[in-house]
Amino acid sequence: MNYKINELFETIQGEGSFTGQPSIFIRLQGCPVGCSWCDTKHTWDIELDDQVSPDIMLAKKAETSQWANFSAEDILALVKEKHFKAKHIVITGGEPCMVDLTPLCETFEDLGYSTQIETSGTFEIITTEKCWVTVSPKIKMRGGYDILASAMSRANEIKHPVATEQNVDDLKELLAMHQVENTPVYLQPISQKKRATELAIATCIANNWRLSVQVHKYIGIE
Template sequence: MVQMKYRVIEIFTSIQGEGEVIGIPSNFIRLATCNLRCVWCDTKYSWEIGTEMSIDEIIAKLDKKIKTTTITGGEPLLQNILPLAKELKSIGHKIVVETNGTIKPSEELRKIIDIFSVSPKLSNSGHKLKYDFADDWATYYKFVIVYPNKDIDEVVKFVESQSINPRKVILQPDGNRSDYINAINEIVQIVLDRGLQFRVLPQLHRIIGAR
């Protein structure tokens, strides 16, 4: 039987920098290609074709001491990650999938993945996308805030239109801001002033200089 091959950009170990898993040591499998081209994307190199690797080759490059693995991209759901996820589960890994939310995972994949970290794109990305989260399959929703007042207005409308629990929403500043702490504070002030139930979190790797 021919073993499944994946197009991989890189495999590394670091601290999880975003979302509800922030601060947790994790292996990262960055899969190649993306169906979007966000203007502020900080991993444009993931748009490339990548290197073909088998599941065994991928597993061999993981840090065996770390039992959390994040499958990211690019957009990882462009590839069939179910066989890879099954193998990771078989060796006792907790699995996080970071996705832009434009591709719905299968029911079978949903049963295996522990956390779907979903980042719907606002208009600040250069895209105007239609999403359908009627079945609320995301573990949480992360939004990149570039223009605080305008973008948070857009998040509020998005959350209302999709009937999303606001406590599942995370706001994070544009990682390209040189005044990153100020960017966080701007978001915090708007959330407090408006009495919103969203969480505000930094990208930890921006602060500590990790990958």
């Protein structure tokens, strides 16, 4: 099975439960959800004209919509070739759950890596039992996709972007609908704006939720 890869790099996880964890990010191409504040819009469309060789994709110096096909074995070989030290794999996008992620996660888990998926919750999550699933529910987005009950029940953590009280109300409604009680909930201020951050802090305190502040953006790393 081949995966359409837009980026592959080693950095520090800046969000959610694994904040501060050295991680290898695998960014997949393709997402129809249509979040207005998305900071990776270059991963939305899958155009055949944007398909390039693995070498060209890896040599990119800026964000582009170019992608390359990699098998799970190709990705593992590349990680070894680059001598990456991190033992945590983050599969993101785009929307990674548009494809079966089981072979990719198994390839790394069999060698002692931990794996994590970051998904909008709008597609069935097909992965291993060990994989940590971060659901960042994208509610009422332009693409018109519903948040799946199966995604909410599979979530190991819920990470929700907030800018307004309506975003908070939408999340509370979603949690009540799916009877989510014991899953850790993180609020993430959109674009690190002051008002959004203040709202997130107050809401976290009021509901015993957690704050996710996108540490990588504050310290200026990828």
